[in-house]
Every structure is written in C-alpha cells, then in structure tokens.
Amino acid sequence: MNRLNARGRAEAPEFTTDITRDTPPAVGAFGIIRGCTRLNPWAMKIVTGVIGNDIHVVANRLMDLSLNARGYEVFNLGVNTYLEEFFDASVETGADVLLISSLNGEAEGWSRDVKPLKAKYKNLDDLVMMIGGNLTVGSGNATDIIPRYQNYGFDLVCHQVDLNTGLDMLEDYLREHKPS
Ligand code: B12
Numbered sequence: 001m002n003r004l005n006a007r008g009r010a011e012a013p014e015f016t017t018d019i020t021r022d023t024p025p026a027v028g029a030f031g032i033i034r035g036c037t038r039l040n041p042w043a044m045k046i047v048t049g050v051i052g053n054d055i056h057v058v059a060n061r062l063m064d065l066s067l068n069a070r071g072y073e074v075f076n077l078g079v080n081t082y083l084e085e086f087f088d089a090s091v092e093t094g095a096d097v098l099l100i101s102s103l104n105g106e107a108e109g110w111s112r113d114v115k116p117l118k119a120k121y122k123n124l125d126d127l128v129m130m131i132g133g134n135l136t137v138g139s140g141n142a143t144d145i146i147p148r149y150q151n152y153g154f155d156l157v158c159h160q161v162d163l164n165t166g167l168d169m170l171e172d173y174l175r176e177h178k179p180s
Pocket residue numbers: 053054055056057058059062099100101102103104105106130131132133134135136137138139158160161162163164165166167
C-alpha cells in the first residue's frame with residue numbers, strides 16, 4: 001500500500017491486512033470487500049481520499065482494501081484532503097484514476113473548482129475522475145445530482161451507491177474507455 005502525505009500530516013495508523021495483489025480475493029470487514037472476481041487487466045494507478053474537511057474514514061479504508069483486492073495500485077491520501085492535493089498526487093504518481101469520496105455533504109463546494117483547477121495542471125487530460133458517497137446535504141436526488149457533478153467535470157458519479165457497485169461501474173467504464 002502506498003501512502004502519500006502531501007501536507008506533512010501525521011500518518012493514520014497502518015491498517016494491517018494480508019491482501020496483496022498476489023493473494024486470492026478477500027472477503028473482509030462487513031463482508032463487503034470483493035476481490036478480483038472481475039480481473040483488472042490494466043494494473044492501473046488510483047489516487048483516492050476523502051475531500052475537504054471530512055473525517056469519515058471507514059469507507060476510505062474499505063475503498064483502499066477493495067481497490068487493492070481488485071489489483072489496482074492505490075495511493076490513499078486519507079481523510080481531510082483538498083482538491084489541490086488530489087491533483088498534485090495524480091501528477092506525482094501518474095495516476096489513471098482519481099477516486100474521491102465525500103460523506104459529510106461538503107463535496108459540492110469543492111467540486112465547483114474542479115474544472116478551473118484541473119485546467120492549471122498539465123498531463124491530467126486523460127485522468128478518469130470519479131466521486132461517490134453522500135454528495136449533498138441531506139438525502140438528495142440522484143437524477144439531479146449526477147448531471148450536476150458531471151458538469152463539474154466528473155466522469156463517474158455515485159451518489160449513495162455502495163462501494164462494490166461503484167467499483168464495478170468504474171471497471172465497466174475503464175473497459176469501454178481505456179481498453180488494454
Ligand atoms: C460514524 C459517523 C461519524 C463519525 C466518523 C468517525 C470516523 N472517523 O469515520 C463522527 C461521529 C466523527 C462523525 C462526524 C460527523 N458526521 Co457523521 N456519520 C457517521 C455515520 C453514523 C456512519 C458513517 C460510516 O462510517 N459508515 C460506514 C461506511 C462503510 O459507509 P458509508 O460511509 O456510507 O460509505 C459507503 C458508501 O457511501 C460508499 N461510498 C463512500 N464513498 C464512496 C466513494 C465512491 C466513489 C463510491 C463508489 C462509493 C462510496 O461506500 C461505502 C460502503 O458501501 C453516518 C450515518 C450513516 N449511518 O451512514 C454519519 C454521517 C455521514 N455524518 C454526517 C454528519 C453531518 C457529520 C458531522 C458534520 C456532524 C456534526 N455536526 O459534527 C460530522 C462531520 C465531521 C467532519 N469534519 O467530517 C451526516 C452527513 C449528512 C450529509 N451528507 O448530508 C451522516 C450521513 C449522518 C446523517 N444522517 O446526518 N460522523
């Protein structure tokens with residue numbers, strides 16, 4: 001597992017797991033980690049984390065485990081991550097996918113800055129952008145929320161979609177848009 005700490009923050013305690021890309025598919029906490037039932041033939045790099053001042057860490061941990069189990073190379077920035085840090089890490093690692101999580105409802109404020117900020121970076125044109133979790137304050141309505149976030153610059157938007165369904169959607173998207 002690769003960990004970046006762009007702002008020099010104290011690292012979160014290491015989450016120990018026996019999942020590596022060489023081990024068989026895992027069934028983990030809550031039984032919701034799904035392994036390589038669908039192969040990831042690309043060995044792609046994914047930067048992930050929780051945007052803004054959001055400390056909800058549980059899904060982030062599960063995301064890290066699930067992505068590793070599916071064969072991605074994961075750079076997990078953890079909670080409390082700002083948009084610039086996501087883009088900096090994507091450039092630094094040469095990431096194929098940026099997968100952002102938001103639970104506390106503040107994603108929208110940050111997402112409005114995605115297009116103008118991304119435009120300041122070189123080499124991010126091919127970055128696949130995905131966001132999921134609770135993408136609004138309150139429950140919200142996916143039919144309104146999805147096009148709004150697509151307009152902010154996200155390729156895949158998963159409002160209140162469970163992790164495995166979302167990661168299956170990502171694989172389908174990559175199969176279609178980035179065939180090996
Ligand atoms: C535990 C919890 C906390 C803990 C967090 C501890 C920690 N360090 O993680 C504490 C008590 C600290 C906390 C604080 C707050 N919380 Co809180 N919290 C929760 C709670 C009860 C559970 C969250 C959780 O861990 N679930 C377990 C994980 C596995 O599930 P999950 O987070 O839903 O994630 C799943 C999916 O969303 C999905 N997913 C997540 N991200 C992504 C990304 C992608 C790409 C995909 C595909 C899928 C995906 O995958 C997961 C598995 O399927 C939820 C309510 C609930 N029952 O969900 C509220 C909740 C998330 N909290 C909420 C709020 C408002 C807050 C506070 C602002 C409260 C306050 N006034 O202080 C603060 C925020 C502080 C901050 N700076 O962020 C709200 C958010 C509401 C909103 N979006 O409108 C919720 C929904 C409660 C509510 N109903 O109001 N919280």
